[in-house]
Amino acid sequence: MSQSPSDQTRQAGILGWIEHTGNRLPDPVFIFLWLILFVVAISVIAAMTGVSAVHPTQLMEDGSPLIISAASLLSADNIQRLLVEMPTTFTHFHPLGYVLVVMLGAGVAERSGLFGSVMSSAVKMAPAALLTPVVALLAMVGNLAADAAYVVLIPLAGVVFAAAGRHPIAGIAAGFAGVSGGFSANLMPGQLDALLFGITESAVETLDSNWIMNIAGNWYFIAVMTLLYLPVIWYITDRVIEPRLGKLVTNAESSTAGIIKTADDVLSHEEAQGMRRAGLAALVVIGIWVLLCVAPGTPLINESAPEEARMQPFYQSLVAGFFILFLACGWAYGTATGSVKSHRDVVRMMSEAMADLSYYLVLAFAAAHFVAMFNWSNLGLIFAINGAAVIQASNMPTPILISVIVLLTGMINLFIGSASSKWALLAPVMVPMLMLLGISPEMATAAYRVGDGATNIITPLMPYFPLILAFCQRWNKDFGLGSLAATMIPYSIWMLITGLVLAMIWIGLGLPLGPGAGTTYAL
Structure with missing residues (x-):
């Protein structure tokens, strides 16, 4: 399925300008x-001018502060490293292994027809008006499944929307906003x-060695944030994003054509038996995982x-x-419907799934080297440390300080995607x-968590x-980098x-953030 060029009307307003301008950019591979080249040039200039920062936690062997200096990507060591x-x-590009492994199995479940049947049945049972909030909440x-959610839930959201006769990219956008924006x-x-x-x-131990870490210290806050984000994603998807996407036109040559059943399709006897x-099969797999958590030795519990x-x-x-x-599940379903007649069909389906990821592999090659070289230059690390130091020296009122922390975190997140890496530097x-x-x-x-998620969905990094x-x-097939950015910007702005x-209301009212966790502290 794809959208024909005639259906891609030029959108008005700032989002239309972002989409049009972004899609005129070169292919994302060449953008990376x-x-x-840009990072290489900046790293050379930064290294020549002595740009540096003092690491907030690490020391040299002699106890002196560890100085993080900008490293030229044209140095002999970095050229050799490249x-x-x-x-x-x-x-070793972080998401590559996750994507390839999960999509091998998902390719069988998709091409056997399982996804289409399951989603068609689910859509019939759920009111169409609640499809978006269900996707967003899930x-x-x-x-909680971290990386697996990106490669499982987001493409499935597109399948769900397509099965309901809605635009699948709207489902992908809602899923992406929930998984990543609501991380x-x-x-x-x-x-x-x-x-x-x-x-x-x-970080607390530098002031209070008696403070006890509570993993549920943000439980109430993140639960309310979930309920708050839910109507935001719902409204933006249904009232802003999907109307902009226009009508979906079926393309018989698409790899997904014929796989997705609509909500009006009736399951055959073979399909019902396959489900x-x-x-x-799902119960067996889930049972095995439960067993691995409770059996002697508990392989999945440390x-x-x-x-x-x-x-x-x-x-x-x-x-x-x-x-x-x-x-x-895909194999079991296919044996009942006839879509899987032998193990050769399973291998073929897995191969077709990998073929669908061919462009992503090329893109991942360029993205992996950009992310790696940006880290080798130390520019992201220096930017994060110096930004935190500016806040420390500002002496701003508490409400404004919390706001700045949220906004600074969101801005740094455009350059350093890992939540733990940023917090390790800022905390x-x-x-x-x-x-x-x-x-x-x-x-x-x-406060850090608020800023960390909202800009995840708009940075190519x-x-x-x-x-x-x-x-x-x-x-x-014509959906470009500008299209994705324009699609996700409304989510990012309103979630931020x-x-x-x-966060401001919470600290203003002094509400508990979790069991035994308040907003105030007395040294």
Whole structure:
């Protein structure tokens, strides 16, 4: 399925200008190559002028401060690193392995017809008016699965919308906004909470060694943030984004044509039997994962780790879990409907799934080298440290300071996508600074989380941004970088605004952020 050029009317307003201008840019692969050249030039200038920053946590072996200096990407060491480590840089690109593994299984579930039947049945049972909020809520809750949510929930959101006769890119946008824009929002604490509060605890120890880390220290706040983001995503998807996308036109040559069933299709006896077999296969896979968590030795539970980190192997196993789940369910469904007659059909379906990712692989090669070289230059690290130092020296009123922290985090997020990496750099300065101003470590962490998620969805430097573009191009081959940016900007702006307002109201009323976690702190 794709959208014909005649259906892509020129949109008016600022979003239309962003889309039109962005789509006139070169292919994203070459944009990354130009960005690499730009970073190389900046790194040379920064190295020559001695741009540097003092690392807030690390010291030299002799106890002196660790100075982070800008490194020229044209130095002999970095040129050698680029050429020698090129295969490693590409293959170690963070999302690449997750995407390839999950999509191998998802390709079988999709091409066997399972996804179409399941989504068609689900759409019939759910009111069409609630499709968007259901997708958005599942996306926000699904980010407990971290990376797996990007490669599972977001493309499935497009399939769900297509099955309901709605524009699939609107579903992808809603899923992307929920998984990535609402990355810090959820109905319950998860691995992100353990990760962030572990960093917060290290920062607190510089002032208060008796402070006890509470993984649920932001539970109430992130739960309310989830409920607040839900109507925002719902309204923007249905009233802003989907009307802009226009009518979807079926293209018989599309790799997804014939796979998606509409909500009006009736399941045949074979399809109904296939869904029963897929359900049994799903129960078996889920049972195996439960067994691996409770059986002697608990392979997926790290009993020797601190309590907040014991579930880490389980979370990390979800990518493999989704691969096996989709493979088993798709295979079981296909044996009943006749779409899978032998193991050769399974291999063919997996191969076709990889063919759909061919463009993403090329794009990932360029993106991987840009991200790696940007890190080698130390420019992102220096920018983050100096930005936090400016806030520390400002002596602003508390409400304004919280606002600046949220906005600064969102801005830094455009350059450094990892939530833990940014917090590891900012927390040693921000947390003690706010504690001295009477603001609790839990509130500092909550303010950081607001800014961290909202701009995830508009920066091409976010590792999964090229993948989302590839998902969209499966439905509309002319959907470019500008189209994706214009689509996600309304979500980013309103999620940042609503999250910022929530943080201000929360600290103004002094509401508890979680069990035993207040907004104020007394040294």
